Amino acid sequence: xxxxxxxxxxVSVQVRGESRVVLRGxxxxxAEGESLAMVGESGSGKSMxxxxxxxxxxxxxxxxxxxxxxxxxxxxxxxAALRGYRTNDIAMIFQDPRVQMNPVRTIGDFLTEGPIAxxxxxxxxxxxxxxxxxxxxxxxxxxxxxxQYPHELSGGLLQRVMIASALAxxxxxxxxxxxxxxxxxxxxxxxxxxxxxxxHKRNMAMLFxxxxxxxx
Numbered sequence: 001x002x003x004x005x006x007x008x009x010x011v012s013v014q015v016r017g018e019s020r021v022v023l024r025g026x027x028x029x030x031a032e033g034e035s036l037a038m039v040g041e042s043g044s045g046k047s048m049x050x051x052x053x054x055x056x057x058x059x060x061x062x063x064x065x066x067x068x069x070x071x072x073x074x075x076x077x078x079x080a081a082l083r084g085y086r087t088n089d090i091a092m093i094f095q096d097p098r099v100q101m102n103p104v105r106t107i108g109d110f111l112t113e114g115p116i117a118x119x120x121x122x123x124x125x126x127x128x129x130x131x132x133x134x135x136x137x138x139x140x141x142x143x144x145x146x147x148q149y150p151h152e153l154s155g156g157l158l159q160r161v162m163i164a165s166a167l168a169x170x171x172x173x174x175x176x177x178x179x180x181x182x183x184x185x186x187x188x189x190x191x192x193x194x195x196x197x198x199x200h201k202r203n204m205a206m207l208f209x210x211x212x213x214x215x216x
Contacts, residue, residue: 010098011048011061066213070089159183
């Protein structure tokens with residue numbers, strides 16, 4: 001079943017007061033449980049594609065063409081429908097997990113914030129959920145990790161934390177934007193194995209963005 005489809009998508013953004021086209025003629029589809037790699041040089045529009053799918057484009061950006069998720073027009077989602085799409089249907093992980101985390105808050109605060117705010121879980125229930133998610137990504141001493149701060153974890157562990165956070169809403173589609181670029185080769189392999197295992201286990205589609213053709 002087709003989960004995501006883009007047809008002749010064109011994106012323009014405002015640069016110094018002028019509209020500049022940054023994506024044109026983008027067409028592809030992604031089935032439920034399928035993995036698709038998007039490979040290109042820096043500046044080629046890979047991240048902009050993910051942001052267009054997630055409705056996370058900068059102010060003033062304009063989108064034409066069709067972006068559909070399970071037959072719904074993503075570009076026209078508003079209010080609760082848009083929040084539900086971002087919370088439950090898709091999730092994103094980025095290149096540098098440290099940029100996404102508040103350095104003065106614990107890993108536990110970071111991970112439980114979403115389940116508490118979006119699902120209405122109490123702190124204790126949220127902690128049980130994230131401990132299970134940490135175990136899924138290969139972090140088996142979760143209770144200790146919840147008390148730590150981002151600077152106390154390696155880059156590989158932090159990226160696993162980000163993956164666990166992304167999985168909290170049980171997304172149908174994972175947008176992985178250069179998630180292994182900042183990691184060494186052995187850690188890259190571990191993270192890729194985790195992503196692939198979780199994709200199969202959850203029947204989750206994944207758009208994997210990278211500049212590394214061999215990795216793709």
